[in-house]
Amino acid sequence: MDLVLRSATPEDLPALLRLEQQCFTSDRLTVRSFQWMISRAHGQLIVAEQTAQLLGYALVLFHRGTSLARLYSIATAVEARGLGLGKRLLERIESCAREHDCAYLRLEVRTDNPRAIALYERHGYRRFAVLQQYYEDRADALRLEKRIVQHRETRPIRVPYYPQTTDFTCGPACLLMAMGALQPARALQRREELQIWREATTVFMTSGHGGCSPQGLALAAWRRGFRVRLQVNTQGPLFLGGVRDEHKKDVMRLVHEEFCAELDASEVLQVLGGPLDLPALLADGGQPLVLISSYRLTRSKAPHWVMVTDCDEEFVYLHDPDVDHSQHRQAMDCQHLPVSHGEFAKMCRFGSGKLQAAVILYHPHPL
Known part of the structure; x- marks a missing residue:
């Protein structure tokens, strides 16, 4: 495929929304979300374009002050599936993360999406958590992670996570x-x-x-x-x-x-x-x-x-x-x-x- 991978612009919004409608039945990004991701987010929205047609996108967010990136969403048009576009977008996102000095890339994927899970695992992502009823339709999600730059867990002690419930605690x-x-x-x-x-x-x-x-x-x-x-x-x-x-x-x-x-x-x-x-x-x-x-x-x-x-x-x-x-x-x-x-x-x-x-x-x- 003679594809161009580039950063998204506001002019891509109509095509991005059409792609979102085509690829997802729930948990869709809205116009407002896409606008924020393009103009204000601490991240990068990459689109795949061929002959002025948008065939896919991938969105990565960076966690300020850390070496962690999160693949927030990735989508490919129906007509572009089976042609390696998902692989190319994933590789581009990993490259973007490395350019931002990120050592880890994390993502979530539906447990009922074996095709996407296989793509990630072929590229070295490992499962490390299951999120119960994560999506709007109450489907579960797998949490995957890849060290893109080589944490081995060195401690036998597991530290649980607890989010503060007030601004001052x-x-x-x-x-x-x-x-x-x-x-x-x-x-x-x-x-x-x-x-x-x-x-x-x-x-x-x-x-x-x-x-x-x-x-x-x-x-x-x-x-x-x-x-x-x-x-x-x-x-x-x-x-x-x-x-x-x-x-x-x-x-x-x-x-x-x-x-x-x-x-x-x-x-x-x-x-x-x-x-x-x-x-x-x-x-x-x-x-x-x-x-x-x-x-x-x-x-x-x-x-x-x-x-x-x-x-x-x-x-x-x-x-x-x-x-x-x-x-x-x-x-x-x-x-x-x-x-x-x-x-x-x-x-x-x-x-x-x-x-x-x-x-x-x-x-x-x-x-």
Whole structure:
């Protein structure tokens, strides 16, 4: 086939909609969705054209700040099937992902679409999850993944995923994940998410409810029977720079002082400064919650807690509890995110003071 593969333009919208109607009976992309994908999405929409006729498209989305890409949708016209167009589109998408420094490409496919499954598996994609009733018609989906640049899973511990249910509970959500990794039978519940926030909150932030400080999270974990290491490179109350009201600052100072007094009376190991040696912490059975600046993920300059699930020579892998639906993401897009060590080192320095903080959980001492 003498095909041209190129980036989509607004002029392709009518043909893209016709193709969508022809190829899918549900879960179709709308005009508005296509417009967003062409003009604003952090991704790439590739169309296959022959003699001014649109025969297929493939859409890949990139996860900002990470090395993960997601094949969001791929379609080929009926008259072009059996001619290798799907293979060419897939190869082009993988090339686009590599150009954006992505190491992994993930996708979902209907379990009742053996032809598509065979295409992906022939090209090295492996099954790693089944999503029950994923599509609008309640059909199941297979989740597939390919390492396009070579995560081997090096840890015997599986870290469950729990999405935060409010804008201010990223820390409690991560703590639930860490506790669930160490105690697999433990239920991850919203009631405990909110209870941990009540115990660990700094009370105030720039606006709205306050997030959780490393000191507060460390105490919450210790109270639940875990061994805890608290590693912070700054003494004194954190996040004061984001609050203008002096009364609120006084409250935050008092909260911090109480946390410190409780920590001194606890068995929490407190470490001031020093490098965060993730390989050693993970090898020792630790489950690290790390404070990052969300700027490199969302362009929002806010402190944010993430859960480290693994690391290897190239990447640190993260569970991000914040599912940003505005970016067409779902919970599965925020799990085991591969982030280069260099990018991670930049992420985990917050603010002008380069704050670094981590809370590491370990199995409770045997009785």
